[in-house]
Amino acid sequence: MISHWILGPGAVGRLLAHSLAPQFAVTLIGRRALLNEQRLTTPEGKRRVQRLNALTVNQLASASQPVPGFVHITTKAMAAEAALERIASVIPSTTPLVLWQNGFLAQPRITDSWLGPVLCATTTQGAYLTGDDEVVHAGRGPTFIGDLHNRHPALAEALAAMLSQAGFTASAVGDIxxxxxxxxxxxxxxxxxxxxxxxxxxxxxxxxxxxxxxxxxxxxxxxxxxxxxxxxxxxxxxxxxxxxxxxxxxxxxxxxxxxxxxxxxxxxxxxxxxxxxxxxxxxxxxxxxxxxxxxxxxxxxxxxxxxx
Ligand SMILES: NC(=O)C1=CN([C@@H]2O[C@H](COP(=O)(O)OP(=O)(O)OC[C@H]3O[C@@H](n4cnc5c(N)ncnc54)[C@H](OP(=O)(O)O)[C@@H]3O)[C@@H](O)[C@H]2O)C=CC1
Ligand SMILES: CC(C)(CO)C(=O)C(=O)O
CATH class of the missing domain: 1.10.1040.10 (N-(1-d-carboxylethyl)-l-norvaline Dehydrogenase; domain 2)
Structure with a gap:
């Protein structure tokens, strides 16, 4: 089973984790401990509780986790490079990354420095946190996936298909x-x-x-x-x-x-x-x-x- 690591357990990270977890192996990675029992409120106001595999960056080094199929970086833009650096020694340097940040700061820098494929996602999904154990999915919107040099269209397609299976409206694009x-x-x-x-x-x-x-x-x-x-x-x-x-x-x-x-x-x-x-x-x-x-x-x- 493809495993997804999600680095940055904030609003987008937890929404992604809740969405992917029923069908994929998900590890949610933060710099501080998070409750494993996590709540999601849907845009329709339904509340769901789900156990998510949450680890700290420090725990990750000692835990024996299967090699991830994708590492999603869901920190704020300014924190993305430092967050990646903290886990880089425990993943193969060819691991595909997915950058979820707004703006255009982390994307060119990490694309230039990471050996493996770097996909970028832009989404109009809306989410916010209400506490350490709850995320509100405020509104649905499309998500587009691609890489800055159009070198990995098949990988972008594969990820878009997985995200669509997880309930996102996701498409691979050549103009990210x-x-x-x-x-x-x-x-x-x-x-x-x-x-x-x-x-x-x-x-x-x-x-x-x-x-x-x-x-x-x-x-x-x-x-x-x-x-x-x-x-x-x-x-x-x-x-x-x-x-x-x-x-x-x-x-x-x-x-x-x-x-x-x-x-x-x-x-x-x-x-x-x-x-x-x-x-x-x-x-x-x-x-x-x-x-x-x-x-x-x-x-x-x-x-x-x-x-x-
Ligand atoms: N929220 C939304 O609706 C949308 C957000 N975006 C974009 O997505 C990105 C993430 O946004 P959002 O989820 O709202 O942000 P949040 O502030 O909710 O989440 C950021 C998370 O990153 C964690 N973090 C920071 N540094 C590290 C680190 N070194 N290692 C591990 N985790 C770390 C923070 O942890 P801690 O709690 O410890 O600070 C926090 O959990 C932003 O670029 C935003 O612009 C795009 C579209 C919609
Ligand atoms: C489009 C807009 C401005 C909506 O609030 C947004 O993307 C944001 O808040 O970051």
Whole structure:
């Protein structure tokens, strides 16, 4: 039986573990001990309890586990490389990895440094934790799998089939880089502003916020063009990116964005994974990015204030 290791037992990691466990061998790996009896609340409000095989990184070194078929990394973007480093000595260097992070920080770095295949997943599944033994699956959405250089289409197909068997709507795609950058554009336009002002996504439609969104999207659209990233619908243009972002704001008006959840929990945000690649690209292509830099600085200041 294919075994899946899931490194990072947070919202996505536990949702994945609950979904895969009935049909596959699953090991959930964290840096601290987790209860083996875990609860899931479905989007329909049903509650399920399941025993999951949960180990700490330290226990993993002494436990005799079968070699994993896949290692899913489900930490936040900034933690992915360090988390992988902690387990790298106990898995073959050819083990397929699956990166579930938003942004575009961990994906190119781990793809360049890992010997084995590195698949990337982008998902609009929504999940959040309510405690050490419970995850809420807030909403369903599609998941796309691929690798940055399109070298492993069969592996992506095989994983998408397993995830589909586990109840995800998953597809293998040949354009995962495009999809990761498209999501990055949306996250850059929405997440920093709502996190800084501590508002739900829908508030961006009002007052001075909407002009800030437009100004951010203007910078992002030029960067996307320079990176060769098309908006999912329509031709490359500022108008198409604006339409996309405003549609997501509308669809998620009542959402508390992930970056706002991080700010409220006083955790580091994923600003380096979301704003970082855009600012780097702007610099490389000599494009303006004053709005993005201002958002990044303001978020850094906010994080420093609550970290001290
Ligand atoms: N939640 C969602 O709905 C979605 C999330 N994503 C993306 O998925 C990624 C994960 O998000 P999410 O699950 O919400 O994040 P969480 O903060 O809920 O989970 C992150 C987990 O990683 C663990 N972790 C951190 N460092 C290590 C380490 N060195 N070794 C092992 N585990 C570690 C944390 O453990 P500890 O508790 O000890 O801190 C925590 O359990 C992010 O990039 C996010 O943007 C994408 C789409 C939807
Ligand atoms: C699309 C959006 C902004 C929805 O809240 C999101 O992906 C997030 O919160 O990270």
């Amino acid at each position: 880089r495009q999809r990761l950058w498209q999501k990055l554009a949306i996250n850059a336009a929405i997440n920093p502003l709502v996190a800084l002002h501590e508002v739900h996504n829908g508030v961006l439609r009002h007052g001075a916020y909407s002009a800030r969104v437009d100004a951010v999207v203007k910078e992002v659209a030029a960067i996307m063009q320079a990176e060769g990233i098309q908006p999912p619908k329509g031709k490359q243009s500022e108008h198409a990116w604006l339409a996309l972002v405003w549609q997501v704001v509308e669809n998620t008006a009542n959402n508390k964005a992930s970056m706002l959840q991080d700010v409220e929990a006083r955790r580091p945000t994923e600003r380096s994974a979301i704003l970082g690649p855009l600012m780097e690209s702007a610099k490389r292509h000599q494009l303006p990015c004053e709005e993005l830099v201002a958002l990044d600085l303001a978020l850094a200041k906010k994080e420093t204030a609550y970290a001290s």
